[in-house]
Amino acid sequence: MERFKNYINGAWVDALSGKTFQNLNPADQRDCIGEFPESDAADIDAAVKACKAAERSWMLTPAPKRGDILRRAGDIFTRRKTELSRIMTREMGKPTFETAGDVQEAIDTCYYAATEGRRLFGYTAPSELENKMNLSFRMPVGVCGIITAWNFPIAVPSWKIIPALLCGNTVVFKPSEDAPHSAVVFAEILEEAGVPPGVFNVVHGKGASGAALVEHPAVRLIAFTGSTQTGTSIAARCGALNKKCSLEMGGKNALAVMEDADQELALEGVLWGAFGTTGQRCTATSRLIVHKDIYEEFTNKLITHASKLRLGSGLEPDTQVGPVINERQLEKIERYIQIGRDEGATLALGGGRDDGPKLGVGLFVKPTIFLDVTPSMRIFREEIFGPVLAVTKAESFEHAIELINDCEYGLSSSIFTSDVNRAFRAIRDIEAGITYINAPTIGAEAHMPFGGVKGTGNGHREGGWTAYDIFTEWKTVYVDFSSKLQRAQIDNY
Numbered sequence: 001m002e003r004f005k006n007y008i009n010g011a012w013v014d015a016l017s018g019k020t021f022q023n024l025n026p027a028d029q030r031d032c033i034g035e036f037p038e039s040d041a042a043d044i045d046a047a048v049k050a051c052k053a054a055e056r057s058w059m060l061t062p063a064p065k066r067g068d069i070l071r072r073a074g075d076i077f078t079r080r081k082t083e084l085s086r087i088m089t090r091e092m093g094k095p096t097f098e099t100a101g102d103v104q105e106a107i108d109t110c111y112y113a114a115t116e117g118r119r120l121f122g123y124t125a126p127s128e129l130e131n132k133m134n135l136s137f138r139m140p141v142g143v144c145g146i147i148t149a150w151n152f153p154i155a156v157p158s159w160k161i162i163p164a165l166l167c168g169n170t171v172v173f174k175p176s177e178d179a180p181h182s183a184v185v186f187a188e189i190l191e192e193a194g195v196p197p198g199v200f201n202v203v204h205g206k207g208a209s210g211a212a213l214v215e216h217p218a219v220r221l222i223a224f225t226g227s228t229q230t231g232t233s234i235a236a237r238c239g240a241l242n243k244k245c246s247l248e249m250g251g252k253n254a255l256a257v258m259e260d261a262d263q264e265l266a267l268e269g270v271l272w273g274a275f276g277t278t279g280q281r282c283t284a285t286s287r288l289i290v291h292k293d294i295y296e297e298f299t300n301k302l303i304t305h306a307s308k309l310r311l312g313s314g315l316e317p318d319t320q321v322g323p324v325i326n327e328r329q330l331e332k333i334e335r336y337i338q339i340g341r342d343e344g345a346t347l348a349l350g351g352g353r354d355d356g357p358k359l360g361v362g363l364f365v366k367p368t369i370f371l372d373v374t375p376s377m378r379i380f381r382e383e384i385f386g387p388v389l390a391v392t393k394a395e396s397f398e399h400a401i402e403l404i405n406d407c408e409y410g411l412s413s414s415i416f417t418s419d420v421n422r423a424f425r426a427i428r429d430i431e432a433g434i435t436y437i438n439a440p441t442i443g444a445e446a447h448m449p450f451g452g453v454k455g456t457g458n459g460h461r462e463g464g465w466t467a468y469d470i471f472t473e474w475k476t477v478y479v480d481f482s483s484k485l486q487r488a489q490i491d492n493y
């Protein structure tokens with residue numbers, strides 16, 4: 001069995017304790033991808049020490065030169081795209097056309113960062129005094145701890161790691177225990193691109209190693225993507241320890257179809273939004289809200305089309321829906337399907353595990369649709385993170401907006417309508433970090449702000465230049481060239 005290692009100070013090393021964990025292919029549980037270090041606080045400490053040793057020379061490397069290294073990383077991601085997409089599919093399940101897109105997001109993020117190395121703007125402003133100049137700069141934060149989920153094993157880490165490095169920070173990356181092989185390739189690519197030893201480190205492990213990273217006193221910032229439960233507990237520790245903390249957490253995204261919508265387009269959008277990535281995207285469509293005038297017609301079409309989706313290993317070219325990530329998640333989805341039944345929703349499609357002859361070796365759940373879901377039901381309110389869609393009838397456009405907003409999360413949202421006035425009212429009134437018009441709830445672009453409101457985030461945004469706000473501290477500089485003590489207005493008015 002292949003044995004993978006941590007990447008610390010430019011070297012591949014075992015966990016100091018020698019402990020390991022195994023990672024299995026979710027499409028075929030007989031296929032073990034390998035053994036990975038089950039790291040603890042001692043390994044985290046070694047990685048943080050490597051960061052501290054490397055931090056000054058990396059900070060002093062001009063940002064455009066750091067950008068050149070990241071451009072090379074983009075080139076290497078491009079060269080290894082097909083190979084990496086197959087590695088990713090084998091370890092987390094989504095079809096290769098999706099994992100190739102996952103790598104593409106990292107490529108775009110690298111090329112964006114390369115150019116940002118020549119901007120990384122601060123700003124100047126006039127002084128209130130004569131012969132005085134005011135400037136501001138973006139400075140690195142220091143050692144950044146990056147903790148991520150498994151569903152976008154390359155894209156989501158790249159949203160954090162690439163801007164963090166461009167800004168002159170050093171990084172300890174604790175990838176998900178369900179997608180560790182992708183993180184190994186991430187490190188290989190940054191090493192080949194020329195990121196110096198110690199600047200970027202990978203420490204594998206489970207929740208305990210993530211917690212050790214949060215606790216380490218030399219770590220100044222935690223950037224986290226994962227569940228709201230884990231994220232809010234990390235935020236509480238970061239609050240107590242006075243660390244900068246950015247959180248991208250759960251969602252319960254709604255897509256509304258109005259009676260004036262292009263129904264064929266909306267249908268395609270719902271199928272992709274709800275069942276793409278087996279419903280395991282933070283932005284997946286997990287609630288569908290349909291106007292009463294087209295409810296019967298639209299849901300009938302939806303059930304017909306969803307019943308034809310092809311389940312299978314993501315490595316097979318005709319697969320549309322892959323497995324779910326692990327046994328624990330499969331059981332959680334089954335539990336929610338039972339909850340939906342018990343709550344009185346109408347199970348119109350699917351309803352559990354698919355363990356036919358080809359699929360029985362993996363963790364497959366049939367695309368599942370519940371009709372007649374009401375806002376008080378748990379399947380309307382709680383994140384399931386699987387191929388389960390809850391459908392609710394809206395009495396009007398206003399009611400649809402009310403239903404979309406009746407949610408403790410606020411990541412993505414979508415409305416299909418041909419009425420331009422409704423579209424703009426939806427843009428204004430939907431409480432979410434992302435709103436799509438006539439497109440499903442998924443489809444982020446690397447250069448646009450990404451993140452959510454309410455229970456999804458804590459006010460930060462990844463993607464584009466908003467990520468650079470997370471990974472920099474402001475330095476304000478006043479230059480007085482009057483040769484006398486001038487008091488600012490605060491002391492002299």
Ligand code: NAD
Binds near residue numbers: 233234
């Ligand atoms: P999770 O919270 O279980 O784990 C996420 C990461 O945190 C993993 O690396 C895990 O090892 C680590 N971790 C667990 N306990 C920890 C602790 N106490 N301290 C520090 N680290 C700890 O989430 P998951 O099951 O891997 O991912 C699914 C969740 O991620 C869903 O809720 C989904 O919505 C969310 N997600 C959000 C976004 C977004 O951008 N908003 C993107 C992808 C996934």
